[in-house]
């Protein structure tokens with residue numbers, strides 16, 4: 001049976017460049033794996049606070065997101081960088097989900113990507129994610145920050161136009177289930 005991969009951009013932007021990147025990464029696995037690309041907008045929850053938690057308990061959307069993770073064999077995430085950190089949309093969902101299951105990623109293998117319009121390609125949020133994943137149960141197999149997205153990605157074809165970066169993304173994605 002083919003492996004199930006879930007993927008998402010840690011962004012709620014309708015024109016997310018990280019969504020474009022993660023979609024391209026998934027295309028590289030199509031035919032080999034069963035792929036589901038999630039959209040954080042489908043998991044929008046009120047701004048987390050312990051008071052809201054007292055009112056709402058464990059929201060169904062947070063439980064649904066956790067179930068997507070537990071039903072998967074591997075995960076690909078592309079992180080948007082906002083002020084050197086996660087986007088508020090990702091952090092908020094994460095806060096809700098972590099109250100149900102602190103090891104959110106449940107020891108699944110994962111590939112982490114990030115991109116931004118600038119030359120660092122979201123390196124700060126990547127450093128944050130890499131530092132935190134062991135605590136959150138993420139088994140990181142590869143990570144890659146793609147710089148200057150608009151210069152290196154052809155949005156019409158959905159493909160990376162820079163050959164060197166394209167090869168790096170392919171290597172990263174192929175590490176997901178590599179022994």
Ligand SMILES: Cc1cc2nc3c(=O)[nH]c(=O)nc-3n(C[C@H](O)[C@H](O)[C@H](O)COP(=O)(O)O)c2cc1C
Pocket residue numbers: 009011012013015016017018019079080081082083084085115116117118120121122
């Ligand atoms: C509130 C805000 C803060 C941002 N901070 C950073 C930053 O710290 N570093 C960076 O490289 N880009 C930053 N950006 C630019 C984002 O990289 C850019 O908006 C990118 O498109 C976000 O990814 P997304 O399109 O996948 O949402 C910021 C953008 C916003 C809206």
